[in-house]
Amino acid sequence: MSRIVVLGAGYAGMRAIKFLQKDLPASDDLILVNDSPIHTEKTNLHEVAAGTIAPVKITYSIEDVISKRVKFQIGKVTKVDVDAKQVLFDDGTTLTYDYVIIALGFRSEDFGLKGASDNALPLYDIESAEAIQKHIEDQIKHYAQTKDENALNVIVCGAGFTGIELVGELTRSLPRLAKKYNTPEPKITNIEMATQILPMFDQGLATYAVDFLKNKGVNLLTGAKISEIEPNAVVYSENDEEKRAYGNTIIWTVGVSGSDVIADSGFDQKRNRVVVSKNLNLDAHPEVFIVGDVSAVMDPDSNRPYPTTAQISLKQGEYAAKNIAHAEKGESLEDFSYESLGTVASLSEVNAIGEVGKRKLKGYPASVLKKIITNRSLLEDANFGTMLKKGRYDIYH
Numbered sequence: 003m004s005r006i007v008v009l010g011a012g013y014a015g016m017r018a019i020k021f022l023q024k025d026l027p028a029s030d031d032l033i034l035v036n037d038s039p040i041h042t043e044k045t046n047l048h049e050v051a052a053g054t055i056a057p058v059k060i061t062y063s064i065e066d067v068i069s070k071r072v073k074f075q076i077g078k079v080t081k082v083d084v085d086a087k088q089v090l091f092d093d094g095t096t097l098t099y100d101y102v103i104i105a106l107g108f109r110s111e112d113f114g115l116k117g118a119s120d121n122a123l124p125l126y127d128i129e130s131a132e133a134i135q136k137h138i139e140d141q142i143k144h145y146a147q148t149k150d151e152n153a154l155n156v157i158v159c160g161a162g163f164t165g166i167e168l169v170g171e172l173t174r175s176l177p178r179l180a181k182k183y184n185t186p187e188p189k190i191t192n193i194e195m196a197t198q199i200l201p202m203f204d205q206g207l208a209t210y211a212v213d214f215l216k217n218k219g220v221n222l223l224t225g226a227k228i229s230e231i232e233p234n235a236v237v238y239s240e241n242d243e244e245k246r247a248y249g250n251t252i253i254w255t256v257g258v259s260g261s262d263v264i265a266d267s268g269f270d271q272k273r274n275r276v277v278v279s280k281n282l283n284l285d286a287h288p289e290v291f292i293v294g295d296v297s298a299v300m301d302p303d304s305n306r307p308y309p310t311t312a313q314i315s316l317k318q319g320e321y322a323a324k325n326i327a328h329a330e331k332g333e334s335l336e337d338f339s340y341e342s343l344g345t346v347a348s349l350s351e352v353n354a355i356g357e358v359g360k361r362k363l364k365g366y367p368a369s370v371l372k373k374i375i376t377n378r379s380l381l382e383d384a385n386f387g388t389m390l391k392k393g394r395y396d397i398y399h
Contacts, residue, residue: 003029006326007089007097009079010105010261011036011064012044013312014294016383017319018103023069025327032072033097035089039064039076042128043379043392044107045312048164050131051253052171053139053179054351057128059392067384079106082267084287101289101326105319106261108295108310111273112254117231122254125164134253138179141250145185154180154188155249157236159228160256161194163347166211168255170349173218191221191247193228193238200347200355202309207355210364214349223247228256258310260296272298275307281335282322291325293318299338312379314340346372 006022008015011034019034026032040061049055065074075097081090082104089097110124123134141153156172158165169192176188192215199222200208215222223240230237231254235246260274269276275298278284282299283291294315298307308314317340325335344358346368354368363371373394380389 003031004100004330005031005033005098006101006103007033007035007099008103008105009035009082009089010107010294011038011041012105012107012294012315013379013383014315014319014322015103015105016041016064016067017316018105018293018323019068019072020383021320021323022326023072025323026330028071030330032069033075033099034064034068034072035075035077035079035097036064037076037078040128041067041384043376044127045379046376047125047128047131048168048171048348050128051125051134051168052175053135054171054175057132061128062380062384062388062392067388079263080266081263082290084267084284084290087289099289101291101329103291103293103319103322103326104264104296105292105294105315106263106296108258108260109262109274110254111257111259113257115228115231117233118254121231121233122159122252124254125168126258134251138176138251142176142179142185142188143183145183150250152234152248152250154186155191155247156188156251156253157191157193157247157249158253158255159193159231159236160254161192161196161199161222161224162255163200165192165194165255166199166215167348168253169215169220170353173215173220174350187219189221189249190219191223191249193223193226193236193247195225195227197225199224202345203347203355203357204362207357207362207364211347211349211355214353221247258295264296275310277307280337281325282318282338283325283335288329291322293322299340301340308340313343316379316383344371346375348372 008018041064043060046060050057078092080092110126112118145153158169226238226240228238235248264271264274276292277298278292295310301308321338328335346356348354352369354372356363356368356371377393
């Protein structure tokens with residue numbers, strides 16, 4: 003009998019436990035560890051932050067969707083001791099394993115930028131998303147008393163997936179709040195260091211996204227390098243000239259890194275991501291599998307690590323589980339192989355851009371695809387009942 007421990011119940015961890023349930027004998031001991039009793043569909047956090055959807059819509063109880071054979075343990079991991087085959091927790095307890103899948107996810111990364119940790123609101127989990135939503139509404143709500151123009155200015159730092167999807171949702175929610183509290187129209191500024199947003203998309207689709215957001219009144223600043231976050235302003239340079247964008251709500255979506263448990267465990271890492279073998283484990287400790295946002299898996303085509311996306315995390319969780327089953331049977335492990343099923347970025351409830359193979363989608367068809375992806379994730383990682391409760395069905399209207 004073996005004990006298999008999965009650390010983290012995000013996309014990779016939930017997919018891993020699903021396959022472990024199916025592939026391993028009943029005599030094996032399966033333990034899933036997470037610091038919260040709920041799973042969050044983190045690709046939809048921007049909707050909660052903007053206030054266009056309730057938090058309950060993108061979360062579900064982990065115990066409601068896992069098999070009874072899986073022991074679910076709530077705890078905060080502080081270290082993984084690979085030599086002792088132990089997981090250490092903040093309450094001083096430990097957990098031994100024969101195999102471990104480390105899928106501890108990401109945290110917001112401010113790269114040590116002056117003022118970022120004190121003056122900007124990060125977006126990385128359900129609590130931070132709710133804090134952003136509350137902060138925005140409080141600023142607009144109290145505008146009648148404060149008459150502070152900056153209360154109506156929202157600045158989003160970063161124009162990657164999260165930043166652009168958040169800006170798109172804000173173009174929906176801010177006008178509603180203005181109407182609710184009878185204020186002038188709030189303003190949205192998006193600041194990005196790169197000269198082009200969404201470079202992973204075809205130029206035509208990226209241009210479509212830019213035009214859509216600008217038509218919604220978004221002030222999109224590209225080629226703008228942020229140097230400091232002040233209490234109510236973002237300091238940036240444009241053509242070597244220092245400038246400021248003023249606003250009482252400053253949201254940070256510039257970057258992420260893996261869980262700090264990675265560095266604290268002494269792994270060879272960069273930004274808390276560990277380069278793993280083609281089998282997703284460590285050469286020196288083949289019983290240790292590292293997947294998701296804490297893993298760096300090399301793409302043989304580019305010789306660079308695959309990007310950290312939910313889609314890749316799901317596939318890694320599946321491969322890690324299957325390879326543990328192979329290892330238990332004395333079989334050869336499978337090399338990780340990944341082929342993208344497509345990429346979609348939401349711009350609003352009924353607008354998005356997407357690429358599926360050679361097909362390029364924009365507008366309503368792309369938004370439908372985004373919702374189908376959400377429903378599929380709920381079905382495969384949770385169950386049919388959860389999909390019915392949490393899924394997106396306005397696509398059929």
